[in-house]
Amino acid sequence: MTSYDPVMFSRMLTSLTLGFHIIFATIGVGVPLMIALAEWIGIKRGDAHYLLLARRWARGFVITVAVGVVTGTAIGLQLSLLWPSFMRVAGQAIALPLFLETFAFFFEAIFLGIYLYTWDRFKSRTAHFWLLVPVVIGSSASAFFITIVNAFMNYPVGFTYTDGKITDVNPIAAMLSPAMPTKVAHVLSSAYLTCALVLAAVSAWSLLKGRDHVYYKKALKLTMVSAFVFLVSTAVIGDLSGKYLAKYQPEKLAAMEWHFETQSHAPLVFGGVLDENNEVRYGLHLPNALSVLAHGYPSATVIGLNDIPKDEHPPLYIHYLFDIKMGYVGYMTLVVLLFLIAMRLRRGNPYAKWLLRLIIVAAPVAMLTIEHGWIFSEVGRQPWILRGLMRTSEGATTSEHVDTMLIVFSLLYLVLGITSVRVLTRMFRSNRAEDEMVARGMEEEEGGAIR
Template sequence: MELDTLELSRLLTFITLGFHIIMATVGVGIPIFFSIAELIGIKKKDPHYILLAKRWTRGYVIVVAVGVVTGTIIGLQLSLLWPSFMQATGHLISLPLFLETFAFFFEAIFLGIYLYTWDRFKPIYHWLLSIPVILGASASAFFITTVNAFMNTPRGFEVEGEGLYTNVQPLLAMFNPATPSKVAHVLTTAYLTATFILGAIAAFYILRGKAHVYYKKALHLTMIGAFVFGMATIINGDFAGKFLAAYQPEKLAAAEWHFETEDRAKLIIGGILDEEEQEVRYAINIPFALSILAHNTPFEEVIGLNEFPEELWPPLYIHYFFNLMIFIGMYLVSVAGIYLLFYYLKRFNPLQRWLLYLIVWGGPLAILSIEAGWIMTEVGRQPWILRGFMTVGEGVTTNEHVYEMLILFSILYLMLAILLPVILIRLFKNKPAEKEIENHNIIL
């Protein structure tokens, strides 16, 4: 089947963002943990935590380098693949795009100083350098997320004539109704994903017989972070549900296969949909739960999909990505909670193999959850590129060479996907933590 320009452009954008979002998520999440590890090491005079900070920073630099490549490509593709959208809204989103670039440079400058001054500053002064890195990474996520939020709830302009956007107010466009819930969810899920990846690595080494206390401390620190940010993610998910009910009811209805407007609406988990009959089979139904998610009360009405023209319905398969995102989030919180329960009650060994395996699986599952959440968000906005004002078809390029771009960039992402883990594995395999500790290669 031959794909047209629109389908090819969507596919290329999907591949690029799907790859970049992993780098961006890890890039936003890791700094807070190497900062915490270093501070604990300084306060307790514990060389293991100092080494944790050092090694996590080394890996982080590699991920950031790859993230720069894919992030630059996204900026290029916005102009090449979606020129009508950029022409219409460029003066609205240029401010957060500029600030996102500034935040990245701010982070990069202090990351370079932080990385190369371990032995040159007093420990507490060196730790202070990690704060700008955290702020820069999180600010970068904040500003780029406001662009996505604007695409979901456009504000800050008036429309005159044929798509001419006037009376532009960039700050109002940035701080639109979607911004609070989206930014909060992006940040907490980034921290959650990063800490579970780090925890999964520690658990993997322990399973392989590396019983050194270094790995146990790494696991314990990351599981505390996973539980804290997992709970924060659940709370933000609740806020996001209420935002959808108020501002994007068609997306919430599509995600829950909710066709008729009704109160006491049930939450549907799993199942198979008969679209013609609008019937769901083999699903788990939780009474009142959708009304509670949308309005905090079981007696409030939830708007159904049939209230909207069918051509404006989001693809109904987002239901599965919505379910997957929620399931993995609950899994991560539960695993971290079980570990902490075992650790602090001291009645069970928190390093039991079955629990370590669950933690190891949590790393890739956390990444999968990020992908599922992104698909739910972006596909759930369809058919709009700018909700209510411009469809995806209206924003796409007329260039006939998108196929060549798709092949070229797909090869690039494949190479990066192979090289990144190879480089990270060789980086740490040639310099194991035990050897660094034995060589006393740590400054307190």
């Protein structure tokens, strides 16, 4: 009979909570920016379709914020209950960004309430738009500060560590971990990209169902063009992340590419299997690509796993996590480019049914990319919870009731997930955009033209 392992159950519960929360956190970061883009375009062009787009997106956003509050609270609770030793040691250094994250959320929530309840109450629409700016700043700042905590876990700085205790803490220096710039930028950019594709899928679904209305076409164009911009920025930041890993977390980079021998002109490996001698079979080798990813030029030397203590090796299956993630990125890139090409070609049809179906699939693919990215990030840091200082097994609780908590929180997330989907579905199914435009007396003065 297998003995009870509180570390395993703590990891399972934390993974479940983060995996569920990241869905709503991603929406909470990206959707406000998309709302702002829609409203700004509507104001500048005097286009009622974009203004209605902003209004409808804002309604749905409120539901996801409510669920995100619950799951975010669960994370805070579990940090103290499941990882008490970690919080006792690291809590002093990360207390400031945790506090600032809470402050950023309240800042966002206050202005979101004002924004929602002041539609049509200003003579100047621009005045109403400016109420949304703090919401965008607050949502992104919330992600910024909580990601700083994760960056600190990957490369802790700003303190003295002696006999298992942190002293001489410099909170600002702790927030400025070398992992912070690339990790924060990647989280924000990928959240914007994912939300653009999720909203694009909603419009594509409506068009596929026969709602051939200019409102949905404008929504699809806005979201797909935005997705292209965020895709490019995410790719650039991803390249910088590889260079960060090469310098500060070489064991993670080596494990994700099954790179065992320190060498120059290192190839990047895609797919394959490892044999008993750690030789890669059936994989696709891209010559010099790992050296370029790590240091920017083909002859660069990349540290291999054989030069790192074996008890500090991350699990080698993160190679597959990274490959799957890059496969998702390839799919999203293909779909976005196909849409843009179809939109630019004289005889192209960006609203063809086959392309709409691809766009719909891109939404769950984008969210899975976020999930795989976080799993890769966290598993790739193992065996450390606080890299170089505290192992995951040392930071976990010794409680005998974590398995019960796992069941309780699983049920909670199941209820929240089903409820939020049902509420959002009913909210928009019973109140279609074209019906709302008629009810509000909006005229399609542009005759279906997409600007």
